[in-house]
Amino acid sequence: MSDIWSWQPEQASRTDQPVSLLHLEGPGSLRFLHGQTTAAIENVATGSWIPSCCTSPTGRMRAVVDVWIGGAPAEQEAAAGQGAWLMIHGPSQSTGLALHQCLDRVLFPADRVKLGPLEAATWITPIGSGLEPFLQREGAALAKEIAALTCLGPMDQERWRIQQGLPTEPAEINDHTNPFELGLADRVSLGKGCYLGQETLAKLATYDGVKQQLRRWHCRLENPSSSPLLAPGQLLWSNDQVKAGLITSSLAIGSGQWIGLALVRRQALGQECLMARDVNQLADPKPLGGQLTLYLSQAPSFSAIPIGAGGNG
Numbered sequence: 001m002s003d004i005w006s007w008q009p010e011q012a013s014r015t016d017q018p019v020s021l022l023h024l025e026g027p028g029s030l031r032f033l034h035g036q037t038t039a040a041i042e043n044v045a046t047g048s049w050i051p052s053c054c055t056s057p058t059g060r061m062r063a064v065v066d067v068w069i070g071g072a073p074a075e076q077e078a079a080a081g082q083g084a085w086l087m088i089h090g091p092s093q094s095t096g097l098a099l100h101q102c103l104d105r106v107l108f109p110a111d112r113v114k115l116g117p118l119e120a121a122t123w124i125t126p127i128g129s130g131l132e133p134f135l136q137r138e139g140a141a142l143a144k145e146i147a148a149l150t151c152l153g154p155m156d157q158e159r160w161r162i163q164q165g166l167p168t169e170p171a172e173i174n175d176h177t178n179p180f181e182l183g184l185a186d187r188v189s190l191g192k193g194c195y196l197g198q199e200t201l202a203k204l205a206t207y208d209g210v211k212q213q214l215r216r217w218h219c220r221l222e223n224p225s226s227s228p229l230l231a232p233g234q235l236l237w238s239n240d241q242v243k244a245g246l247i248t249s250s251l252a253i254g255s256g257q258w259i260g261l262a263l264v265r266r267q268a269l270g271q272e273c274l275m276a277r278d279v280n281q282l283a284d285p286k287p288l289g290g291q292l293t294l295y296l297s298q299a300p301s302f303s304a305i306p307i308g309a310g311g312n313g
Contacts, residue, residue, distance in 0.1 A: 004218045004259065005163055005297065007265040012129040014100065014149040015157045018098025021137070022089040029083040032113045033067055036103060038179060038201070040192040041084075046070035049087070051168070051187045053100055053179045059200030060175045062165075063099050065185070073135050079236075083113075087135060090169055093118060101201035101280045106283050127152075127160065158251050162259050165216055167300020171232050171248040172214060172261060182212045183302030208307045212245070212263045217294040219272075221256040227274040230258050236274040236294065244268035247294075263295065272296060 024033065034041040039052035046069045054062040068085040088096040096118045104115055122136040126149055149262050152160065167182040178201065179188050189195075190205055204210055221227060228234070236245035238284065245268060250260035268274060278290040 001193065004257065005216070006161065007163060009127055009150070009152060009156065009160075012149050013127045013152050013156075014129075014146065015125045015127065015137075015152055015160055017123045017125070017157075018091060018093075019121050019135070020090065020093050020099075020194045021121045021135070022086040022088065022096065022100060022121040023083065023084040024086065026111075026113040028112035030069065032107070032111050033086065034192070036106070037065060037067060037086075038188040038197065039067065040189040041067055041069070042192075044069060049073070053184055053187050054088075054102075055179065055197035055201070056175065057200075059178045059180070059197040059204065060275055061173045061177050061179065062102065063095050063169075064173060064187070065099075066297075067279055068135075070136075084143070086224035087121070087123065089123065089291075093120065095169060097182045097245050116187055125154065142148075155265075158249075159253060159259065162216065162249055162251060163299070165214060165231065165261065165301045167214060167261070168249075172263070177263070178204065178210075180204055180305045181212050181213050183299070185305040186244065205305050205307070207301065210266065210305070212265050213269060213304075214248075214299075214302065215245075215262055215269075215296045216299050217247075217260050217262050217296050219258045219276075219292055221258070221292070223256070227258075227290075227292065229278060229290060232260075234276050236262060236264070236268075238268050238271060238274060238275050241294055242267075244271070244274050262294070262296075 030042050031137060032185060037052040037054055039050050041050060044050060050067040052065050052067055052268055054065055066087040073085055100118055101162060107113055120138050123133065124136050124146060125133040129149060131145065165183060172182055188201060190202055219230060230250045232247050234247040235243055238244040245262045245264040247260055247262045250258055252258050273293050273295045275292060276292040
């Protein structure tokens with residue numbers, strides 16, 4: 001069971017994730033994005049992707065994004081003065097459309113920014129090849145070294161995502177979660193000026209106010225078949241019958257083994273395992289039906305917030 005998180009594709013491979021690409025034109029593009037995303041955007045050198053998030057005024061997740069400053073990212077040239085590009089992660093363009101509408105609503109002529117149309121693109125992450133992730137714009141030909149990589153199928157891509165602990169919508173990324181709960185603290189600046197959601201995120205950081213965190217889990221069924229106890233939305237319980245979390249993602253990987261992600265309540269983060277129990281027909285939480293043990297771990301990609309950091313903002 002301990003080796004379940006060491007899975008690697010048999011050969012050099014890649015994951016292809018759909019994203020939406022939004023071009024912002026005008027001299028005010030960086031200042032505008034600086035106030036609408038969680039990362040520090042102004043005074044950053046051109047020619048690199050800046051990991052960030054877009055949140056609501058209360059610090060809730062709207063989207064995981066990356067910002068490219070300058071010219072078109074696929075050209076690998078970042079000419080100054082050409083605005084910026086916003087890459088919006090999400091399995092469908094609905095996330096991009098919703099975010100485009102949010103940004104458009106808060107734009108004023110004084111911002112000196114023009115939003116372009118959404119463009120479908122692909123974020124390609126090479127695995128086991130030493131190559132860096134990059135953006136593939138629609139219609140562009142793949143470079144030879146990328147085309148030579150095996151594109152993982154949907155199940156293996158999902159297994160890789162869960163193993164890395166990467167949240168996705170709508171189960172993990174939604175208007176009920178914030179970046180710190182999802183391990184996205186490295187996408188949040190607590191030292192820059194005012195931005196949407198800053199006040200809430202700063203308070204969470206200063207006062208250690210995060211109530212839950214994303215964790216990986218794995219489980220083995222004695223009878224290798226599907227189980228409703230491992231479905232997204234299933235409540236998790238601690239040994240003392242206290243609600244301790246919620247399954248958000250799950251995947252059967254063969255031989256009765258399952259992996260997934262769960263939002264685990266703060267008081268249960270120190271526990272090595274939680275229970276999925278059949279309590280639907282019970283008047284009290286003590287289980288009389290089935291029970292499965294889920295073993296928890298923190299993914300390598302999880303970026304925790306340094307407690308007290310919000311006081312620097």
